[in-house]
Amino acid sequence: MSELGASLVDIGYMDTLAAGSTPLHRLDPRAKLLTTALFIVAVVSFGKYEVSALLPFLLYPVYLAAEGRLPARYLFKKVLLVSPFAVMVGIFNPFFDGGVLLRVGHLGVSGGWVSFASILLRFLLTVSAALALLALTGINSICEGLLRLGAPRAFVVQLLFLNRYLFSLAAETENMTRARALRSAGKRGMRFGVFIQILGHLLLKTLDRAERVYRAMLARGFDGHIRVTRGYKIGRRELLFFFCWTALFALFRFVNLPVMLGQAVTGLLK
Amino acid sequence: MSHHIVEAANIHYSYPDSTAALDGVSFRIGHGESVALVGENGAGKSTLLRHFTGCLFPSSGMLKIDGGVVEKKNLPAVRRAVGMVFQNPDDQLFMPTVFEDVAFGLLNMGVPAAELDGRVMAALQTVGAAHLRSRPPYRLSQGEKRAAAIAGVLAMAPDILVMDEPTSNLDPMSRRRLITLLKTFGHTKIIATHDLDFALETCERTIVIHKGRVTADGPTVEIFNDERLLTASSLEKPMSARAWPQNRLKTS
Known part of the structure; x- marks a missing residue:
């Protein structure tokens, strides 16, 4: 890994x-x-x-x-x-x-x-x-706790998704850097131009992925609350x-x- | 009493960049039917699926689910009726453990805590994943992830099950398990897939979509025997149907 x-x-x-x-x-x-x-x-x-x-x-x-x-x-x-x-x-x-x-x-x-x-x-x-x-x-319980303490929902949901999207961002980054490394003919480091390209592309891909994740949550009735079993x-x-x-x-x-x-x-x- | 019917009447949809994705799609899927949605990449299958969960709304035309029009004010009811299994389980699983992930939809529905455990475990048992209950989803294999994602949707007891490429990334054994599993479900099923052998085994009816239009709608066996139609829709006769005599059945 x-x-x-x-x-x-x-x-x-x-x-x-x-x-x-x-x-x-x-x-x-x-x-x-x-x-x-x-x-x-x-x-x-x-x-x-x-x-x-x-x-x-x-x-x-x-x-x-x-x-x-x-x-x-x-x-x-x-x-x-x-x-x-x-x-x-x-x-x-x-x-x-x-x-x-x-x-x-x-x-x-x-x-x-x-x-x-x-x-x-x-x-x-x-x-x-x-x-x-x-x-x-756990982040979910922390967020629910914050909500119950009266923190603004917009802020709490931001925090929740920040954590959620961190994983998708890291996964996308890993895939892209690996794909680049495999075709870079053993050269280490990255040209600045390539780096910029990858960064821009990464942003777009992550946005796409974030949207899919959000759709999947909506499909299972997400309404801004993460309910926890505890x-x-x-x-x-x-x-x-x-x-x-x-x-x-x-x-x-x-x-x-x-x-x-x-x-x-x-x-x-x- | 709802009737678990999906009815599309002349749906058009264009993306904001004015790419026309659906160009007059109509069909009616009845209670308990299993329908395969096939078509080449970019034919409009995914766009259509997004309409089923109200993530997109038709630019014109109408989509009815369980007798109600899919529109903003009906969304909670629509999303309760339709269980959607996404193509990539990684997009769908996000709670720290499989148990909590399956419970996610149930908690959103307001299922009381006393019933929660039983319903989650029942769903996990149905897909043969009860032993995964306390594992974090990101550590599972693709097959296990798929099973967990399906359990998360099944637990909500949807009337209509919608799946996007359910066999992608599955090894042959997991794929076979999925086929056996789907055959035991009494739900109305709509399955978008490129795996035509899979469609042949699980769906008695097939709708072919090509360039945003329905080009064929009928019994799966008939459609997969019509090589001219398949070629025109960038599809190919499935392996298991190759041995059939040409035009064994009359195509309409």
């Missing part, structure tokens, strides 16, 4: 994971959605030089992965896959922000490096939490999950636990 095909099956694996049956999987998607949203807001609300206070937040994605029996390696690889974006965002900070902010012994660490570390940590936290949410819930109920477990985590996030946000812990330890040593 080509690399593209393999990563496609990999995306589909998210759905397989979402079909699990741990208590976290069975939790109403709304509880998971709101909690994760709060988590993300809490994480991004820190100042740009904050690193230590972010560390306790690692508990949430780690808990989701462990309780939901998600393969940590797989999730971590997915996080790495998108990490170049975060690196691109922060990579120039050390050059522009040279003021020394932190001293470790005789070594001065500039503000740029600290903020770069902060960006990477936030990226790791938010993306891993979002991926864990997806792997525990029931929805906000019960005691949902409330418990939501409020416990909210309380923890508040604690992590307003009390810098690692610093407190450090002070307590150094206090004891004195």
Whole structure:
């Protein structure tokens, strides 16, 4: 299988994971959605030089992965896959922000490096939490949950089809790149002109395919709702999950636990 | 009580780029009939099929299904009556598991959760795919995908079954299974196909379409024995009919 095909099956694996049956999987998607949203807001609300206070937040994605029996390696690889974006965002900070902010012994660490570390940590936290949410819930349930939370239908249906068409786009791309490779007489790389042609053609083919997919959905009575077989109920477990985590996030946000812990330890040593 | 009848009266259809795809198509398909729709590539078969599910509407003429005209306000009823199996099962299967995919149409129809499991499994058993229930569709073989796609449509208990090239990409064994399966269905069936041997085995009646028009409509055996008609419609006598004596039956 080509690399593209393999990563496609990999995306589909998210759905397989979402079909699990741990208590976290069975939790109403709304509880998971709101909690994760709060988590993300809490994480991004820190100042740009904050690193230590972010560390306790690692508990949430780690808990989701462990309780939901998600393969940590797989999730971590997915996080790495998108990490170049975060690196691109922060990579120039050390050059522009040279003021020394932190001293470790005789070594001065500039503000740029600290903020770069902060960006990477936030990226790791938010993306891993979002991926864990997806792997525990599945895109269809997430969309239905969003609808029930009052998100605009146009937006939710967009999200749904984005996921649906991702597969057709990848499948078309794989076919076309393979067809090109087979007739390129062993030359690697692609001339720019050919690349443009392929891209345009790909767009048209994908549009066609998307239309067929949509027609097939209509033929089976699709009306903008994806109904899922799992029931929805906000019960005691949902409330418990939501409020416990909210309380923890508040604690992590307003009390810098690692610093407190450090002070307590150094206090004891004195 | 509906009568599962499909009636086309002088349907014309042109695509927005003004390609005329249907040029006055008329026929009447009665309750429980099995009809093959044959014709060369680009003859207008797919365009016609799209009319059956209300994805296209005639530019002029009228299409009636179960006694109701196919038009915008009737769409939910039309789509409940007509079960459409698409040519490429990859276009049709999209839920994370086979079970959920078969359940998709049922949930849209508002089938209560208590009945869901039974109806999905019954449909999967009919096509011999019960063991695939928790597999993701994109990992199935072509034959299995086809079976799952058919189950998804059967589960909705349509009155009229419409299939587009159901034997394409199937290995001989899967094709044979499909033929056996189709023979057990009591639905009104409309099957667009290039596989004339398949048409001969599953459909007693054939409609030939050529350049957007019906050029022949009659018993399959008679039509496939008329070599002049077949050649004129860019078709070929099916293999299993080659041994027939020329004009064994009088053609009309």
